[in-house]
Amino acid sequence: MISLKGSGLTLEDMRAILYQNEQVKLEKTAKDAVVNSRKAVEKIVKDRRTVYGINTGFGKFSDVSIEEGDVRTLQLHLIRSHACGMGLPFEETVSRAMIVLRLNALLKGFSGIRLEVLERLAYMVNNRIxxxxxxxxxxxxxxxLAPLSHLALVLIGEGLVWQEEKHIPSHEIWAKHNLQPVVLEAKEGLALINGTQAMTAQGVVNWLESETLAYQSEWIAAMSMEALHGITDAFHPAIHEARGYPEQTAVAKRILEWLKGSHLVTKQGEKRVQDAYSLRCIPQIHGASWQVLSYVKEKLEIEMNAATDNPLIVEDGAVVISGGNFHGQPIAFAMDFLKIGIAELANVSERRIERLVNPQLNEGLPAFLSPQPGLQSGAMILQYAAASLVSENKTLAHPASVDSIPSSANQEDHVSMGTIGARHAFQIIQNARRVLAIEALCAMQGVEYRGIDLMSPSLLEKWHDMRVFIPSITEDRIFSVDVEKLNTYLKEETVNEKGKRVLS
Structure with missing residues (x-):
């Protein structure tokens, strides 16, 4: 059980909630803060003070006063009118993350929402609604606004929910649970939708998948090292300590651990003096991507625990301030940075794939790893597919955050496009994982030609794991099936952290 209180929520907590179905509860101190901030809203309504979002219109309509008897209708209209989301839905995992993050933000006690609304959000998490x-x-x-309005629609019984990969009207789910939809009171609609939880939720899923993928890229690269008789001198700790980046040093150390006991890798001068950059510079390239992940983690964990709606109720309800904490610029930058870091893991992976299949570069392996070069194409088009994916990533890596377009009659005249950046980062991660799956497929075939009895024990274990569902290339077949199986194998490691706990 994860206790939510508006602070202290971590990415590892989110891993447990999202992938291990950990339930949540509301911390008592946070509940008290929520109750106190709600009292402030009710006093404002009672005293007929004019406060944005409570008894005024929204955006450019902020100067329009709303009568006391219409404050409920105002919130209902807000949710309905702002539910303008388009296209395919977010993955169900992202939807779950969005509820958790919005709930955690509202528990800070700055939003003026009723406790019973937050208890309903917690119920949704714990009952997978x-x-x-x-x-x-x-x-x-x-x-x-648009994504979070679709979340709020479910609360009021007007949206759709996931149920066994189908979409079911929410009012049917509430009836099944013997509950009535929520009727929103003053400010509650605005409190639910004015925040950065869509981009942050997608960002959380992105980071969790990226961390696993970064670890996986190391053992896959190490297996390619074995298949290509890579030179291990380039991973000597003194080289990396001389530069001073801890992430680079850590990657070099983990690569050497994966290669411990291998009789396939070589020393400087045994076969050649030095390797190409895609092998020799693995610590420098992958280490730089780990630096990106560190930056993104810091920004996400701040945002996960931030009050991002408007207005905020402060000083025990005495002051209500309109500000701009809803602006997604920090996460927009973080997601654009993440796109570059993960795209580079795929870029260098594709270069290793080329070395594995190219007969001029692969140290005597069969051309394109074919069992009958010429008659059979082997892994030739696997490299084409990898090249296509990394090229697509280069387009997706264009920063979304450099764009802005005014809205609400120029009242909202600069926007972050952070949710677009987060969505594109997710696409890059999926493409990158498939590129790494292709490298794994080629590497495991390469080491098989060299002799698996010569592999390091750790990598041999990985080889056997994959050979359970990926047969040796003895004849051309539909390799896209193999890539998707490997992609699933790699993606599932995000759930249980196997990709993280690779070595003790």
Whole structure:
């Protein structure tokens, strides 16, 4: 059980909630803060003070006053009108993350929402009631208005929820659970949708998958080293300590651990003096991607515990301030940076694939790893596919955050496009994983030609794991099937951290 209180939520907590179905509870101190901030909203309504989002319109309509009797209708209209999401839905995991993150933000006690609404959000998490939320339609400032409105629709019984990969009307789910939809009171609709939880939720899933993928890229690269008789001198700790990047040093250390006991790798001068960059510079290239992951982790964990709606109720309810914490610029930058870091893991992987299949570069392996070069094409088109994926990634890696377009009659005249950046980062991760799956497929075939009895014990274990569902290339076949099997194998390691706990 993960206790939510508006602070202290970590990415490892999110891993447990998202992939291991860990349940959540609300911390008592946070509940008290929520109750106190709600009292402030109710006093504002009672005293007929004019406060944005409570008894005014929204955006450019902020100067329009709303009568006390219409504050409920105002919130209902807000949710319905802002539910303008388009396109395919976010993955169910992202939807689950979005509920958790919005709940955690509201528990900070700055939003003026009723405790019973937050208890319903917690109920949704613990009973796997996940809204169907379209991916497109957010500008990433004024919050993720469209995606979060689709989340709020489920609360009021008007949206769709996931159920066994189908989309079911939420009012049917509430009836099944013997619960009534929530009726939103003053400010509650705005409190639910004015935040960065769509981009951050996708960002959390991106980071968790990326961390696993970064670890996996190391053992896959190490297996390619074996298949290509790579030179291990380039991983000597003194080289990396001389430069001073701890991530680079750590990658070199882990690669040597994977290669411990291998009789396939070589020393400087045994076969050649030095390797190509895609082998020799693995610590420098992969290590730089780990630096990206460190930066992104820091920004995500701040945002996961941030109050990002507007206005915020502070000083025990005495002051209500309109600000701009909903602006997604920090996460927009982080997601654009993540795109570059993961795209590079795929770029260098594709270069190793080329070395594994190219008869002029692969140290005597069969051309394209074919069992009958000429009659059979072997892994020739696998390299084409990898090249296509990395080229697509280069397009997706264009930063979304450099764009902005005004909205709400120029009241909201600069936006982050952070949700677009997060979505594109997710696409890059999926492409990168498939490139690494192709490298794994080629590397395991390469070491088989060399002699698996000469492999390091750790990599031989990985080889056997994959050979359970990926047969040796003895005849041309539909290799896309193999790539998808390997992709699934790699993706599933995000769930249980096997990709992280590779070596003790």
């Amino acid at each position: 996940h809204p169907v939320i379209p991916q497109q339609g957010s500008l990433g400032a004024s919050g993720d």
